[in-house]
Amino acid sequence: MTAANQSGKSIYQWIFSILPLLRKPRNFFFYILPFSIILGRFIPTSTAAAFNDAGVAMVQIIAFPAIPLVLTAVMISIANIFSVSERSREDRFRFSSRFVVSLSIALLFGSVLALLLSLYQAPGVLSPDAKLSIGRFMLDVTDIRVGEIPIVESTVKGLWITSIIPSNIFADASSGQTLKVISGSILAGLAISRLKRDLTQPLITLLRSVNTISVQLLYIVLNLAPLVLICLIAGAVSTINAEIVVALLNFTICVFLTAVASLGVSRLVFRRFTSSRERAGLNVNPVDSVFLLSLSTGSSMTAYPLMFQTLKSMGRDVSEVEASASLSLLIARLGNVTYNVIAIVFALNLYEVALTPFRLAEVAALGIVTGISAAGLTGVATVPTIAVALLYFQVPAPPVLVLLLAIDPILTLPRAATTGVLAMSISVISSVRSSPASDSNPSNTNLGLLAQSSEGSAFEGG
Amino acid sequence: MVRLLLRFLFTALCAVLLLFPLQVSAAENSFIDEIQQRGFLKVGLPPYNTPPAYYLEPGSEDLQGYDVDLATGLAEKLGVDIQFDRSSTSFNDLVQRVGADDFDIAIGKLGLTYKRLFDAFPIQYLSFRHALLADRSFISSLGTDPDDPKFGDVLRNAKMRVGSIENSTWETESRANFPNAEFIGFKNWSSAKKALTNHDAKSDGLKIDAIYRDATEIKPIVYEKPVLSLKFVPILFDDIIDRKSIYLSEKGRVGFSDFLDNYLKREWGGIKSDKNILDDFQAFYLPSDS
Numbered sequence: 001m002t003a004a005n006q007s008g009k010s011i012y013q014w015i016f017s018i019l020p021l022l023r024k025p026r027n028f029f030f031y032i033l034p035f036s037i038i039l040g041r042f043i044p045t046s047t048a049a050a051f052n053d054a055g056v057a058m059v060q061i062i063a064f065p066a067i068p069l070v071l072t073a074v075m076i077s078i079a080n081i082f083s084v085s086e087r088s089r090e091d092r093f094r095f096s097s098r099f100v101v102s103l104s105i106a107l108l109f110g111s112v113l114a115l116l117l118s119l120y121q122a123p124g125v126l127s128p129d130a131k132l133s134i135g136r137f138m139l140d141v142t143d144i145r146v147g148e149i150p151i152v153e154s155t156v157k158g159l160w161i162t163s164i165i166p167s168n169i170f171a172d173a174s175s176g177q178t179l180k181v182i183s184g185s186i187l188a189g190l191a192i193s194r195l196k197r198d199l200t201q202p203l204i205t206l207l208r209s210v211n212t213i214s215v216q217l218l219y220i221v222l223n224l225a226p227l228v229l230i231c232l233i234a235g236a237v238s239t240i241n242a243e244i245v246v247a248l249l250n251f252t253i254c255v256f257l258t259a260v261a262s263l264g265v266s267r268l269v270f271r272r273f274t275s276s277r278e279r280a281g282l283n284v285n286p287v288d289s290v291f292l293l294s295l296s297t298g299s300s301m302t303a304y305p306l307m308f309q310t311l312k313s314m315g316r317d318v319s320e321v322e323a324s325a326s327l328s329l330l331i332a333r334l335g336n337v338t339y340n341v342i343a344i345v346f347a348l349n350l351y352e353v354a355l356t357p358f359r360l361a362e363v364a365a366l367g368i369v370t371g372i373s374a375a376g377l378t379g380v381a382t383v384p385t386i387a388v389a390l391l392y393f394q395v396p397a398p399p400v401l402v403l404l405l406a407i408d409p410i411l412t413l414p415r416a417a418t419t420g421v422l423a424m425s426i427s428v429i430s431s432v433r434s435s436p437a438s439d440s441n442p443s444n445t446n447l448g449l450l451a452q453s454s455e456g457s458a459f460e461g462g
Numbered sequence: 463m464v465r466l467l468l469r470f471l472f473t474a475l476c477a478v479l480l481l482f483p484l485q486v487s488a489a490e491n492s493f494i495d496e497i498q499q500r501g502f503l504k505v506g507l508p509p510y511n512t513p514p515a516y517y518l519e520p521g522s523e524d525l526q527g528y529d530v531d532l533a534t535g536l537a538e539k540l541g542v543d544i545q546f547d548r549s550s551t552s553f554n555d556l557v558q559r560v561g562a563d564d565f566d567i568a569i570g571k572l573g574l575t576y577k578r579l580f581d582a583f584p585i586q587y588l589s590f591r592h593a594l595l596a597d598r599s600f601i602s603s604l605g606t607d608p609d610d611p612k613f614g615d616v617l618r619n620a621k622m623r624v625g626s627i628e629n630s631t632w633e634t635e636s637r638a639n640f641p642n643a644e645f646i647g648f649k650n651w652s653s654a655k656k657a658l659t660n661h662d663a664k665s666d667g668l669k670i671d672a673i674y675r676d677a678t679e680i681k682p683i684v685y686e687k688p689v690l691s692l693k694f695v696p697i698l699f700d701d702i703i704d705r706k707s708i709y710l711s712e713k714g715r716v717g718f719s720d721f722l723d724n725y726l727k728r729e730w731g732g733i734k735s736d737k738n739i740l741d742d743f744q745a746f747y748l749p750s751d752s
Contacts, residue, residue, distance in 0.1 A: 135688030139685060144601070398695075399692065
């Protein structure tokens with residue numbers, strides 16, 4: 001009995017020791033991805049749904065610490081940055097202006113980059129065989145039913161502006177309204193920054209504690225990431241229509257190319273906006289690590305602790321890094337912006353809509369708006385945000401969405417990677433080196449984030 | 463004694479003749495009796511080819527299809543041969559002719575309209591949803607998401623050009639269900655399909671936005687040529703059902719409706735939906751490879 005217990009314990013210990021190792025990006029490419037694909041080829045299609053459900057359930061667990069992490073990180077960092085007693089007016093203005101400008105430039109850059117690559121790659125211009133494959137795939141799926149009780153909610157919703165006004169920060173948090181949580185946290189942070197320290201200290205201590213716990217929780221649940229990927233990829237490979245992937249190859253390549261181009265640009269930004277002294281302690285380019293981590297987990301949010309830890313270890317101002325990293329990861333959603341631009345061009349090409357310069361400008365603008373409207377959504381739920389743009393161009397939305405959703409299990413990975421690396425760029429541009437005085441000030445630097453160096457090392461480059 | 467015996471035998475013979483008629487197989491139902499006397503069932507069919515319901519096998523004069531099989535099965539149960547008449551000029555003409563006793567029954571995916579009820583008596587055997595094959599650009603131009611519950615009303619009240627076979631139930635139904643639509647009648651279904659899918663703005667004039675018929679006619683268009691799914695979308699009306707019926711004359715209703723009803727329940731399997739037909743005749747609806 002005791003021997004059985006010990007062997008059971010040793011299996012658990014082995015699993016929990018192997019999972020963090022599998023989380024490394026290179027293990028994703030060498031072990032998890034091939035294993036998942038082979039598993040997906042062998043499991044019966046009937047079990048694919050069970051694999052998918054298990055994967056989605058684990059994603060839900062991984063996303064569980066996100067809301068308290070965001071709420072506390074944004075509130076504390078905004079309170080620190082805009083604190084009248086601790087920072088000068090110039091400092092506050094410098095950070096705000098750098099962040100807004102870098103965010104705007106990143107959005108514009110992402111949109112234009114995706115547009116240029118789309119024009120070059122021409123997604124949606126299909127061969128007759130590809131059109132036939134798509135037509136076959138659409139049979140029965142896109143039929144319109146009139147007179148039945150609607151099961152699926154409308155995919156077309158209002159513009160994002162209506163969904164960012166907070167109502168009740170706790171209610172918004174409990175209902176997963178991330179955008180409302182962010183805007184509410186910014187407002188609360190600004191209010192805290194206007195009050196005397198002794199009045200706000202109890203709340204800040206509580207927020208720091210929640211933040212530290214959330215980060216720790218994120219580390220624990222991130223151990224599930226390899227299992228999530230195995231379940232989701234195997235489930236997707238078992239059911240995904242290979243014919244559709246081939247038919248939409250141009251579109252797929254275009255999304256991956258955008259991710260790689262974003263990586264290149266982010267590397268340049270990192271080199272240009274960091275000093276050699278800051279980079280001296282780094283063994284690996286952290287932009288590469290952020291890219292690989294986001295790509296291998298399919299979630300840009302998982303790269304947040306790595307971005308924070310890297311920039312903090314380089315001596316960047318903790319509050320500025322915290323604010324810029326969390327806000328750019330969650331608000332800008334640059335991966336979704338680039339993806340949506342490519343998807344809109346794909347739809348316009350598919351329906352042979354002429355791409356005039358004015359229309360291209362409209363595509364870029366709508367890509368930004370619909371991409372930002374994906375804030376707070378994860379994975380496949382972000383795809384229907386382009387329906388607004390398709391309706392604007394009077395292009396049939398349902399068939400395009402059906403096609404995009406069919407290959408989304410693959411494209412969610414480069415989308416997350418693009419968001420991760422461009423958010424890193426924004427954070428690098430908008431944050432500055434903290435002064436020696438502030439470095440020594442524990443109230444500014446020690447926010448309880450990633451204090452455990454041994455855990456932090458689980459990320460490459462971290 | 464002999465006379466007495468002869469008298470007894472004569473009386474007994476008369477009694478036997480009275481109690482057991484000579485022609486025991488002759489029907490008491492005059493309508494069925496007439497068919498059996500004639501030796502064949504007269505069936506009116508529309509003058510079109512509508513596979514898999516009724517059609518001429520390519521290169522031969524053999525009629526095929528589930529409507530043809532149903533009528534043949536009826537004839538077998540009656541113990542007679544069958545004769546098809548395809549000389550009617552339209553669906554409406556066919557119904558008028560069966561009402562005038564030109565045939566015993568009229569069959570061939572005949573829909574039910576008020577006008578046809580003036581002419582003949584229907585017995586329902588199919589239940590098909592009404593359907594449109596619409597241009598996706600036209601649907602987008604309506605500005606209402608198809609998942610929106612209001613979409614049905616928007617579509618029904620839309621100004622559009624709907625095509626189908628002229629002098630058919632679809633002309634009547636189009637005017638009733640799409641009051642703001644303009645109905646464009648075509649000589650046959652192939653012409654209607656061509657007008658939607660192969661429209662040439664220069665030679666064909668104005669483009670139609672949708673073609674209208676039941677689900678078993680609309681769905682096969684995209685099944686046969688899947689590439690059409692990119693530009694055209696089937697719209698299925700779950701709340702508008704076409705009660706496809708076999709039509710009888712007044713005499714036929716009195717003398718044949720019970721027989722037909724019993725046959726439909728026991729041999730045909732009750733009223734079949736468009737889904738049943740699409741499943742039962744998959745070979746006709748499977749996507750082609752080209």
